[in-house]
Amino acid sequence: MKYRAKVAGPSGERSVEVEVQLDPTGVVVSLDGRPARWDIVPTPGGGYSVLRADGRQAEAVPHPGGNGTVRVRVGAERVTLELLDELTARAQAVAGKGAYRGSGDVKAAIPGRVLRILVGPGDSVLQGQPVVVLEAMKMENDVRAPRDGVIRSVEVSAGQAVGAGQILLRLEPA
């Protein structure tokens, strides 16, 4: 399997070409064309004990998010990276940068109760602007607009309980 990855390091973000070859005797990972043998053992909870040829070891647990984003816990550190297989990466390059920005819906990231809705249909909003206040775990939490746009519809009402990922507002480009 071939991938295009973007990962942040101490000297900023860099792009890496990754190729993974799995076989019963081991795994060979090529980073930017340089192959190396890795020793990788699954651990409970969906993680891996990852052992590099030079003996460097860490327990790494990947959490796939949307749009090719993967959050990986490595020991006590968190690494966020973008990992797209070659086909998707090519499709994205053809479609332009906007292709994977997701829908314009405003969703609840966490389950909770809608306390206040701060906007109405037809309102223009800016990316990052608070649009809904959710109460969860005894605290008020702002839900922010994911991008600039105009509110097309409000899908919930104040006092309503909502689940994680539920659409709160529909947003269309300005």
Next chain:
Amino acid sequence: MTERLLIANRGEIAVRISRACRDLGISPVAVFSDADRASLHVRLADHAIRIGPAPARESYLLPEKLIDAAKRTGARLVHPGFGFLAENAAFARAVRDAGLAWVGPDPESIDAMGSKTESRARMKAAGVPIVPGMTTPAKDPEEIAAFGREHGFPLLLKASAGGGGKGMRIVRAEDEVPAAFARARSEAVSFFADDKVYCELYVEKSRHVEVQVLGDRSGRVVALGERECSLQRRHQKVLEECPSPVVSPELRARMEESAVAAARSVNYVSAGTVEFLLASDGRFFFLEMNTRIQVEHPVTEMVYGVDLVAEMIRIALGEPMSVPAHPEPRGHAIECRIYAEDPSNGFAPSPGTIHRLRWPQGPGIRVDSGVEEGDTIPLDYDPMVAKLVAFGSDRAEAIRRMRRALRETRVEGIETSIPFFLALLEDPDVLSGNVSTQFLEGWTYPGDPAPTDDAAELALVAAAVASARESLSVRGSSQPRPPSAWRTARPTFGHRE
């Protein structure tokens, strides 16, 4: 007959009380709401009674349900824990009136300390220092200036009818008094339609230091040193330690003496905490008394070698406490409150199911938690997942062990405040103990540290292998293999067996 104790609480503190019961040979009785049907505190109990739906006001806050649960299970004792009804004198009275033993102070003591004005007056009478302040409004600026000459500057000018910080002015020197008085007065009029102002001493850069006390029915009251709780976020303590890095043995003796006087003035029985504001010049002032066990009690337990919850139960049974007259501290303990929240996302709550959990172990580590792997953190209650406590022969060792414990901990499925604590325990002021209660207001989480090249590479390889493996297993057969097959078979992609 088996002695039973009803735990009128949930989560971590209910588990903690349940453990003290077992150590004393007492059978723990749990109560639960619909959100807690199989929570850890229920699973560890011999009896468990449903008390209502998830919202606390329909379950954990209903005295009659709790007393009924005690009666149904033959429990003779009721421990309220902290939060919920722990400082509710009416509940303590109802428990007593039902012929049950309340594991805590008498309702009269709770009442006396529950009122800000009454407790202040009582402390003054008992000789416990309180923040010096005028008891009547100032007639003129000269009265304010005279107060400043007697007690020192800076002063805080306040509107008598005020609240919420409005109409308050800080006066740093005597020559500022006339102008500040005029300004405070006009603000008082415009905000509250009342021109009366008064002043009190303004204690800058103060610390929150509290003294643990324990009293029994024989009339003994013992102080068990202090806890440093200055690191607070949104007025919530996040990291506590025992002893305080700035309290000398001499200051400790004076604070303990005041705390015992405070407890005695309300005939205090059971475990309680006298909170003080400690000024940078070593003066300290009574803030309030918490008439219950506190979240941060484990740091005292580790340094003083006591089980405070077990002592509370002994005292409630009418037995004498098993603590010496002058307990001496040994070593140093630190507690971090681990919350289900994401520090890199503005501390947003992060409820959910914990599908992987590893608590730290080894020398000097204690974990008080109410959850296990597979459990879900409910939305309905406090988001504290656990208290991590590290003990060392001195403060430096306790800090090193806490860092080790934080790094060893693994929580997958939810985000936690662990990265926040790892960053906090690198701050030079935190490490030297140079903090005040305002410290965390001016300290922001710097964000997850940029990964090292090694971490980035290991992460990348793990993510790519996970993804490749997933697409292989889908392509390899018409029926995708369940992920559990990987785990049970534990295949390796290498030479380790």
